[in-house]
Amino acid sequence: MRILITGAAGFLGSHLCDKLLLDGHEVIGLDNFITGSRENIAHLMGNERFVFYKHDVSNYIYVRGRVDAVLHFASPASPNPKSPSGYFNLPIQTMKAGALGTHNSLGVAKVNKARFLLASTSEIYGDPLVHPQTEDYAGNVDPVGPRAVYDEAKRFAESLTMAYHRQHGVNTRIVRIFNTYGPRMDLEDGRALPNFLKQALLGQPLTIYGDGQQTRSFCYVDDLVDGIVRLLYSDEHMPVNIGNPVEMSVLQFAEAINRLTGNKAGVTFLAKERSERDPQRRQPDITRARTILGWEPKVSLEDGLRQTIPYFQKKLGLA
Numbered sequence: 001m002r003i004l005i006t007g008a009a010g011f012l013g014s015h016l017c018d019k020l021l022l023d024g025h026e027v028i029g030l031d032n033f034i035t036g037s038r039e040n041i042a043h044l045m046g047n048e049r050f051v052f053y054k055h056d057v058s059n060y061i062y063v064r065g066r067v068d069a070v071l072h073f074a075s076p077a078s079p080n081p082k083s084p085s086g087y088f089n090l091p092i093q094t095m096k097a098g099a100l101g102t103h104n105s106l107g108v109a110k111v112n113k114a115r116f117l118l119a120s121t122s123e124i125y126g127d128p129l130v131h132p133q134t135e136d137y138a139g140n141v142d143p144v145g146p147r148a149v150y151d152e153a154k155r156f157a158e159s160l161t162m163a164y165h166r167q168h169g170v171n172t173r174i175v176r177i178f179n180t181y182g183p184r185m186d187l188e189d190g191r192a193l194p195n196f197l198k199q200a201l202l203g204q205p206l207t208i209y210g211d212g213q214q215t216r217s218f219c220y221v222d223d224l225v226d227g228i229v230r231l232l233y234s235d236e237h238m239p240v241n242i243g244n245p246v247e248m249s250v251l252q253f254a255e256a257i258n259r260l261t262g263n264k265a266g267v268t269f270l271a272k273e274r275s276e277r278d279p280q281r282r283q284p285d286i287t288r289a290r291t292i293l294g295w296e297p298k299v300s301l302e303d304g305l306r307q308t309i310p311y312f313q314k315k316l317g318l319a
């Protein structure tokens, strides 16, 4: 296939480029570098099956030649209010990437009769009242809350995707991605894993927002990419959760990182840093992914962290 990936220079987008090139496809990468980096795709420059365009997906997308699949991943993704690349500080760009960017990406798929895959998120469940989260749970999101620029943009993106499927017959898919980590995460984007791993490798206490009893379920990037590619190759049109169902508290997560890195500085509790409407519990129910895609994650937290640490050491100048 000839595959367009928006957000190709980001953490997940760049890993998807690698995997789809490995599978023998041609990849057209598109990104405006608002939160991604050239470094993430530098190794692909010169690959004759890869082309790259610097472009903002909120503007009309023109692709020369045929397109067989469109994967729409372009969007700021970090919820940390202090991070310049977080969506709190890019509210309008985030809403435009989710709304106009999805519209433009769907347009490319429609005109090319291509398959389409939307990167949605566990955030569409908001602070969930159903646990673990199944795809039929409609969510608990405040449309004017601080996280709404991201959550509602993704919810709109899902609705628009289904509208193109139902009205125009576009061959769409929706993946709801739960917290994922791995090499090429932006060390400065303020998410839990980059903050914790950076702090641990520098021998600093890990900054726990609130009491650390809120939970998350962390998936290693290779597992996630495997699930997404299976969904792309499938004919499933309804949303599918992809994430690791092993739930743990943020404090347990921090302690695991300290243990693995040998960091003796412990943790520090920053009660006021916890953002408003930070979800209290999050865990994917992956029954649909198991049944429809025959997918489940294989990489343990320990193995995933071991594979991520060298990237962070290199970026921090420690290796």
Ligand code: NAD
Binding pocket: 006, 007, 008, 009, 010, 011, 012, 013, 030, 031, 032, 033, 034, 035, 036, 037, 055, 056, 057, 058, 072, 073, 074, 075, 076, 077, 078, 097, 101, 119, 120, 121, 122, 176, 177, 178, 179, 180, 181, 186
């Ligand atoms: P990222 O910030 O590393 O990647 C996003 C990429 O999109 C960046 O390269 C950025 O420059 C690009 N981008 C943003 N707005 C753009 C625009 N208007 N035009 C062109 N490019 C634009 O984040 P990520 O973690 O790789 O997330 C990728 C996608 O996956 C996002 O849509 C995000 O919502 C979704 N997602 C990620 C996670 C996760 O745990 N990493 C969880 C749920 C959903």
Ligand code: UDP
Binding pocket: 078, 079, 080, 179, 190, 191, 192, 193, 195, 196, 207, 208, 209, 210, 214, 216, 250, 274, 275, 278, 279
């Ligand atoms: N968090 C934390 N310390 C940090 C960064 C994040 O305790 O330095 C918490 C955050 O409040 C949230 C969880 O870790 O409860 C996961 O945050 P992340 O930013 O990774 O993404 P989210 O799951 O909220 O989308």
